[in-house]
Amino acid sequence: MKNGNNKNTVIKQINEVLNRTFGKTIENATQNQLYKAFAITVKNEIMDKWAQSAYTTDDKRVYYLSIEFLMGRALSNNILNIGKRKDYQEACKQLGLDFDSIASREPEAGLGNGGLGRLAACFMDSLATLDLPAYGCGIRYEYGLFRQKIIDGQQVEYPDTWLEDGNVWEVERPEERVEVHFGGHIKESWEGDKLRFVHSGYSTVHAVPYDMPIVGYMNDRVNSLRLWRAVSPKRIDMASFNRGEYLKAVEEKQMAEVLSHILYPEDKHYEGKSLRLKQHYFFVSATMQMIVARFMKLNLPLSALPDKAVVHINDTHPALAIPELMRILMDEHGLGWDEAWDITGRMFAYTNHTIMAEALEKWPEQLFKQILPRIYAIVKEINERFCGMVYRDFPEKRNDIHKMAIIGYGQIAMAPLCIAGSYSVNGVSALHSRIIKEETFKDFADVFCGKFTNVTNGVTHRRWLLLSNPGLTDLITKNIGKDWISDMTKIKALEAKADDPKFLDKFDNIKRLNKRKLAEYIKQTTGIVVSENSIFDVQVKRLHEYKRQLLNILRIMYDYVQIINEPEKYKDAIPVTCIFGAKAAPGYKRAKVIIKLINDAADLINNDPRVMDKIKVVFLENYSVSLAQIIFPASDISQQISTASKEASGTGNMKFMMNGALTLGTMDGANVEIYESVGPDNIYIFGYDAETVQQIYKTGEYDPTVFVEQDYTLKTVLNMLIDGTLNPEKPYLFKEIYESLLSCKTGMSDPFLILGDFQSYKAAHDKIVKDYADRRKWNKMAVINVANSGRFSSDNSIANYNKLIWKLK
Numbered sequence: 001m002k003n004g005n006n007k008n009t010v011i012k013q014i015n016e017v018l019n020r021t022f023g024k025t026i027e028n029a030t031q032n033q034l035y036k037a038f039a040i041t042v043k044n045e046i047m048d049k050w051a052q053s054a055y056t057t058d059d060k061r062v063y064y065l066s067i068e069f070l071m072g073r074a075l076s077n078n079i080l081n082i083g084k085r086k087d088y089q090e091a092c093k094q095l096g097l098d099f100d101s102i103a104s105r106e107p108e109a110g111l112g113n114g115g116l117g118r119l120a121a122c123f124m125d126s127l128a129t130l131d132l133p134a135y136g137c138g139i140r141y142e143y144g145l146f147r148q149k150i151i152d153g154q155q156v157e158y159p160d161t162w163l164e165d166g167n168v169w170e171v172e173r174p175e176e177r178v179e180v181h182f183g184g185h186i187k188e189s190w191e192g193d194k195l196r197f198v199h200s201g202y203s204t205v206h207a208v209p210y211d212m213p214i215v216g217y218m219n220d221r222v223n224s225l226r227l228w229r230a231v232s233p234k235r236i237d238m239a240s241f242n243r244g245e246y247l248k249a250v251e252e253k254q255m256a257e258v259l260s261h262i263l264y265p266e267d268k269h270y271e272g273k274s275l276r277l278k279q280h281y282f283f284v285s286a287t288m289q290m291i292v293a294r295f296m297k298l299n300l301p302l303s304a305l306p307d308k309a310v311v312h313i314n315d316t317h318p319a320l321a322i323p324e325l326m327r328i329l330m331d332e333h334g335l336g337w338d339e340a341w342d343i344t345g346r347m348f349a350y351t352n353h354t355i356m357a358e359a360l361e362k363w364p365e366q367l368f369k370q371i372l373p374r375i376y377a378i379v380k381e382i383n384e385r386f387c388g389m390v391y392r393d394f395p396e397k398r399n400d401i402h403k404m405a406i407i408g409y410g411q412i413a414m415a416p417l418c419i420a421g422s423y424s425v426n427g428v429s430a431l432h433s434r435i436i437k438e439e440t441f442k443d444f445a446d447v448f449c450g451k452f453t454n455v456t457n458g459v460t461h462r463r464w465l466l467l468s469n470p471g472l473t474d475l476i477t478k479n480i481g482k483d484w485i486s487d488m489t490k491i492k493a494l495e496a497k498a499d500d501p502k503f504l505d506k507f508d509n510i511k512r513l514n515k516r517k518l519a520e521y522i523k524q525t526t527g528i529v530v531s532e533n534s535i536f537d538v539q540v541k542r543l544h545e546y547k548r549q550l551l552n553i554l555r556i557m558y559d560y561v562q563i564i565n566e567p568e569k570y571k572d573a574i575p576v577t578c579i580f581g582a583k584a585a586p587g588y589k590r591a592k593v594i595i596k597l598i599n600d601a602a603d604l605i606n607n608d609p610r611v612m613d614k615i616k617v618v619f620l621e622n623y624s625v626s627l628a629q630i631i632f633p634a635s636d637i638s639q640q641i642s643t644a645s646k647e648a649s650g651t652g653n654m655k656f657m658m659n660g661a662l663t664l665g666t667m668d669g670a671n672v673e674i675y676e677s678v679g680p681d682n683i684y685i686f687g688y689d690a691e692t693v694q695q696i697y698k699t700g701e702y703d704p705t706v707f708v709e710q711d712y713t714l715k716t717v718l719n720m721l722i723d724g725t726l727n728p729e730k731p732y733l734f735k736e737i738y739e740s741l742l743s744c745k746t747g748m749s750d751p752f753l754i755l756g757d758f759q760s761y762k763a764a765h766d767k768i769v770k771d772y773a774d775r776r777k778w779n780k781m782a783v784i785n786v787a788n789s790g791r792f793s794s795d796n797s798i799a800n801y802n803k804l805i806w807k808l809k
């Protein structure tokens with residue numbers, strides 16, 4: 001029996017590793033040792049392929065540069081991708097071990113804030129699976145995104161010590177260390193007819209790479225995620241140490257190493273912090289040096305560099321890779337400006353992820369100059385040549401040059417640098433790409449019309465469906481065969497089953513089991529008992545005003561008031577469990593108050609007997625990749641309710657869809673494409689569209705008081721924010737929220753248009769809850785959603801990136 005053999009091989013391997021590494025056996029190993037033994041065993045299995053993929057080919061590669069990689073746990077994923085899930089499960093069964101509990105010992109690699117970081121992780125998975133040679137490059141943060149606890153309804157942050165107990169997956173490569181220089185002075189000198197730039201008086205930080213394997217699904221490719229760690233070249237200064245100045249002795253060392261200590265927890269909020277600028281330069285400098293050094297081994301002329309490497313810039317954070325390459329080509333390889341710029345201009349592609357003004361990166365010129373004097377000089381030159389080109393070649397745009405300049409008003413703007421220095425610029429959904437081309441970066445698009453393109457985001461169905469929802473995965477495979485797993489477009493065949501009552505019952509049952517699992521988790525972590533028969537209505541994402549968790553909680557409070565006012569009317573209503581998960585940036589006060597509001601409202605509603613358990617409100621703390629893997633499969637309703645035009649794409653929306661949740665959303669980001677895929681009957685759309693929102697911003701015609709005057713219940717709900725109902729001890733807590741919702745002074749009114757969208761949101765929610773009663777019909781809609789989710793696999797996005805932009809192989 002093949003399977004029996006494989007299972008026994010796994011058992012033998014694990015025993016061996018346990019024995020060699022810990023001097024233990026399966027019988028007496030701790031859970032942590034078991035986890036490590038599993039991980040080492042899997043890693044050993046992929047080592048061969050990793051060496052092959054990483055060090056033997058000269059093919060053109062894509063380097064995906066990102067300040068964030070929100071990877072989540074790797075063990076189950078890697079086992080899935082090498083095709084040995086069954087072997088490991090059976091081995092565990094035979095040994096009396098609980099595989100999931102062992103896998104949950106792995107600390108999660110949470111090196112990202114949200115969508116942008118998770119997208120980078122999904123893309124790494126698809127790149128390997130599509131057998132494309134790729135490197136992910138970023139920072140090996142010692143502390144990932146903070147762990148969130150909710151204490152007395154409020155967010156409290158704790159450090160994420162994910163590396164404390166070691167990281168089985170990483171391989172340190174000290175032999176590939178490079179130097180990164182900060183500060184100092186630049187001297188110009190003529191060497192024959194060449195102007196040379198000599199950098200002196202700088203301080204040095206060593207960048208040491210740590211590689212993690214990225215395993216392709218059922219193929220021979222294992223790519224690398226290369227994360228750089230900052231190490232000081234200095235040992236402790238023994239002289240100061242001996243004088244008893246311990247602090248001073250370690251100070252310099254720590255100043256250097258702090259660069260890779262912590263992930264900034266701000267998501268879409270830029271602040272000109274010098275440490276952050278240093279982090280950006282640190283990892284892009286190390287990466288660009290590595291790329292050029294690797295290329296030099298091929299003994300080709302430097303002009304061939306773009307045939308061997310393409311560098312993808314994930315938002316503007318790695319923008320300095322552009323001037324850094326210029327520096328390496330000119331200062332270290334003696335190229336002239338034009339030659340270096342020609343190479344550079346063929347190497348970079350840039351993805352924009354947000355149009356929110358406060359997220360657009362700009363650095364104070366003085367700070368920049370001081371920290372990166374040589375890079376500053378290069379950026380200045382790029383700016384002058386770029387503005388000169390526009391002046392010369394586009395006389396009609398002369399009056400717009402100040403809007404496009406890279407340097408101006410004492411600041412250096414990163415998006416213009418990326419656009420000027422890349423051959424491709426893309427947005428992350430059809431709507432978003434249109435907005436950046438026609439509005440945000442319109443002037444650039446007039447100048448470089450061919451550069452702008454769209455690649456809609458996607459998510460890896462291997463993690464978000466196969467791993468997270470094995471029940472649904474099996475059901476799909478039993479009905480349409482297994483081809484869809486390697487080609488997600490084939491999942492469309494499932495639509496043929498959308499009218500099959502037997503199939504729908506099975507589908508319904510799988511959802512129920514997933515809900516049971518989540519209900520258990522909720523009970524364990526919050527003590528709240530929720531019914532698996534209730535509708536699981538879910539909003540999980542970063543806490544941001546534009547994402548409008550506030551709209552959701554106000555609507556819940558509205559339902560609450562309706563139920564206590566007319567209990568008779570609601571006594572047969574299907575109960576709804578409203579689930580939130582959201583981290584707020586630690587310094588984002590309004591976001592934190594909204595978390596408090598959700599929790600205070602939850603307390604009030606969950607403990608009011610008049611509600612008859614018709615509504616439960618649950619705030620799950622520490623929303624993370626692993627928690628998301630439990631939530632999506634158990635969800636009925638996917639809340640995607642951003643103010644239209646604000647959410648560039650969203651990717652949670654896609655994960656819900658794949659798991660058969662129905663979208664309740666605005667026409668924003670990729671919701672628009674989900675709508676096109678499933679049709680108007682299988683999605684719940686409400687609210688202003690992007691054009692109307694823009695119109696309101698332009699005219700300022702928005703008066704929220706009108707909506708309140710028309711609706712007495714809404715008035716009651718808003719009053720609850722200020723009359724102490726929610727928090728009798730601190731009735732003032734939510735006063736500012738109340739005022740922001742109602743303010744209509746010119747230029748001061750609520751930019752998220754919450755009350756403007758309220759009524760249509762409430763109506764859409766009432767309809768979705770009503771429709772749930774017809775379970776056959778509901779499940780049919782859900783199946784149609786799953787069947788049409790194929791285009792949202794990141795395999796599709798990556799295939800598009802490659803076809804349109806990278807052109808590998």
Ligand code: 26Q
Pocket residue numbers: 113114115116117119264266267268269270271276315317353354359361428457647648649650651669
């Ligand atoms: C920049 C400079 C200084 C400090 C912070 C930042 C910063 C950090 C994180 C700016 C932006 C981010 C994150 C942006 C982000 O996650 N955007 C999301 O990207 C997803 C993937 O494309 C989209 O699906 C989401 O719609 C978009 O909000």
